[in-house]
Amino acid sequence: MATRSVIPFGPQHPVLPEPVHLDLVVEDERVVEAIPQIGFVHRGLEKLVQKRDFNQFVYVAERVCGICSFGHGYGYASATEKLMGIEIPRRAEYLRVILEELSRCHSHLLWLGLLADAFGFEALFNHCWRLRETVLDIFQRTCGARIILSITIVGGMAHDISDEDLKWVCEQLEGLKREYREIVDTMFNDVTVRERLCGVGYISFEDALELSMVGPFAKGSGIEHDMRTTGYGAYGDLEHFEPIISTECDCYARCKVRCEEVFQSIDIIEELVKKIPHDGIGGKPKAKVVPEGQSLVMIEQPRGEAFYYVRGNGTKNLDRFRMRTPTSQNLGGLVRALQGVDLADVPMIILTIDPCISCTER
Amino acid sequence: MGYASKSPWLIHYDGSSCNGCDIEVLDSLMPLYDLERFGIINTGNPKHADIFLVTGSVNHQNINVVKHIYEQMMEPKVVVACGICACTGGVFRDCYNIIGGVDKAIPVDVYAPGCAVRPETIIDAVLKAVEILDEKAKRLAAGEDPATIGKPMPETPNAPVDERHAAAEATAKAGEAKTEQPAAATKQTNE
Numbered sequence: 017m018a019t020r021s022v023i024p025f026g027p028q029h030p031v032l033p034e035p036v037h038l039d040l041v042v043e044d045e046r047v048v049e050a051i052p053q054i055g056f057v058h059r060g061l062e063k064l065v066q067k068r069d070f071n072q073f074v075y076v077a078e079r080v081c082g083i084c085s086f087g088h089g090y091g092y093a094s095a096t097e098k099l100m101g102i103e104i105p106r107r108a109e110y111l112r113v114i115l116e117e118l119s120r121c122h123s124h125l126l127w128l129g130l131l132a133d134a135f136g137f138e139a140l141f142n143h144c145w146r147l148r149e150t151v152l153d154i155f156q157r158t159c160g161a162r163i164i165l166s167i168t169i170v171g172g173m174a175h176d177i178s179d180e181d182l183k184w185v186c187e188q189l190e191g192l193k194r195e196y197r198e199i200v201d202t203m204f205n206d207v208t209v210r211e212r213l214c215g216v217g218y219i220s221f222e223d224a225l226e227l228s229m230v231g232p233f234a235k236g237s238g239i240e241h242d243m244r245t246t247g248y249g250a251y252g253d254l255e256h257f258e259p260i261i262s263t264e265c266d267c268y269a270r271c272k273v274r275c276e277e278v279f280q281s282i283d284i285i286e287e288l289v290k291k292i293p294h295d296g297i298g299g300k301p302k303a304k305v306v307p308e309g310q311s312l313v314m315i316e317q318p319r320g321e322a323f324y325y326v327r328g329n330g331t332k333n334l335d336r337f338r339m340r341t342p343t344s345q346n347l348g349g350l351v352r353a354l355q356g357v358d359l360a361d362v363p364m365i366i367l368t369i370d371p372c373i374s375c376t377e378r
Numbered sequence: 379m380g381y382a383s384k385s386p387w388l389i390h391y392d393g394s395s396c397n398g399c400d401i402e403v404l405d406s407l408m409p410l411y412d413l414e415r416f417g418i419i420n421t422g423n424p425k426h427a428d429i430f431l432v433t434g435s436v437n438h439q440n441i442n443v444v445k446h447i448y449e450q451m452m453e454p455k456v457v458v459a460c461g462i463c464a465c466t467g468g469v470f471r472d473c474y475n476i477i478g479g480v481d482k483a484i485p486v487d488v489y490a491p492g493c494a495v496r497p498e499t500i501i502d503a504v505l506k507a508v509e510i511l512d513e514k515a516k517r518l519a520a521g522e523d524p525a526t527i528g529k530p531m532p533e534t535p536n537a538p539v540d541e542r543h544a545a546a547e548a549t550a551k552a553g554e555a556k557t558e559q560p561a562a563a564t565k566q567t568n569e
Contacts, residue, residue, distance in 0.1 A: 082397035
């Protein structure tokens with residue numbers, strides 16, 4: 017009979033860019049149980065909505081997470097607009113969706129780099145982060161910042177992105193696509209990568225449904241759930257949209273879903289740039305207070321479905337802001353996937369759910 | 379900067395940052411900005427590290443983790459606060475769970491502001507840290523006591539929260555509507 021011991025994993029650990037603590041109960045090399053402990057990044061950001069007015073809070077919402085930063089600003093702004101009954105111009109919707117898809121590219125490239133780093137594939141790590149700079153350069157030129165864009169305001173966009181710039185974006189993405197295809201093909205045909213990823217961290221279709229997982233984690237288990245199919249924003253204007261799924265249910269499947277999503281995002285951006293209307297970008301709302309009432313908005317973040325709820329009370333401050341992020345949905349799945357695996361596979365499984373702790377804890 | 383006497387290794391810990399500064403810290407080590415050309419390597423082990431990069435402010439849960447990592451590092455050591463949250467608390471300074479900048483937990487040598495901090499700023503800050511590290515190494519070699527080589531540890535990490543609480547209570551008693559903020563909380567940030 018093997019003896020049981022507990023290995024603390026994190027909050028400071030080389031493979032973790034963010035602090036989360038897991039107590040791994042192991043029997044020899046096999047993990048029997050994983051007990052997560054969170055709260056290292058908790059700031060109490062939702063409460064801040066009572067101290068900042070509804071226009072200022074967009075900037076706070078964007079700082080929920082630096083990776084999916086644009087999406088949080090987008091979600092908050094759309095929920096508040098819905099509550100105030102503001103309809104923003106179509107061009108603003110298009111620009112928001114284009115930037116959201118660019119964020120998805122940058123997030124997935126970043127994730128692939130971190131995953132490669134976790135199994136010691138340093139060259140792939142460096143290549144992915146080099147490619148990611150293309151997207152950051154696009155942000156720099158079109159929005160003026162690399163990470164926190166601060167281009168969304170309640171009622172539209174803070175400034176326009178010119179048609180020449182959008183054309184330039186497409187040219188840049190064309191180059192990115194070519195180089196990324198090369199990297200992805202090399203990676204998925206590599207024997208070592210297959211060895212580390214195939215069959216690891218198995219989550220069946222039923223388990224994924226039962227644990228209500230979202231995003232690429234669920235899509236890797238064959239669940240066809242993507243908020244973009246509901247056609248919010250400018251997604252309804254796309255000719256064809258179908259979520260990418262894979263039915264192999266392991267780490268390899270989840271990687272495949274994410275890698276393909278980057279190509280899908282680039283296609284969406286190219287299609288929207290061709291179709292983009294010219295009807296202004298909106299501006300700050302004339303109303304100085306938020307009416308009483310509540311509204312909720314769901315959008316598809318790089319990591320999956322995110323939910324935003326706002327409640328107004330007739331003053332310039334909102335009464336309540338609540339969000340549910342994809343990683344908090346997926347933590348249950350992570351704990352299930354960690355049961356019975358080898359200790360050496362733990363970093364890989366943690367990274368294939370692409371945890372975003374600062375979203376989860378806020 | 380002249381020649382550094384050794385190749386410093388760095389360790390990175392994410393306090394309660396939003397990830398923005400973390401990915402910029404990693405980014406500055408990547409091929410485009412390439413901090414590694416100065417002989418700097420990112421390590422996961424505090425005992426091997428000379429420079430401690432902290433992103434994000436400290437909260438009640440992670441203050442002991444930050445202190446613990448700092449205490450495990452060998453002298454001479456330098457702390458760099460990356461990003462405005464690590465410097466002062468930034469946009470989150472008014473949140474209930476935020477104690478303040480990293481200098482509320484451990485002594486900070488270099489402050490690198492920005493939201494998110496740009497890789498150029500990080501490179502600049504790390505090079506400043508290397509200078510300080512060299513100076514400390516020289517003082518150690520001259521026979522100075524390792525315990526007193528750095529700035530002293532901040533004594534009352536919870537002071538700002540308590541102060542604000544006390545101030546709020548005092549004003550509530552006096553019946554005044556306006557609460558007085560402590561000096562650290564009113565500092566301007568480049569949000």
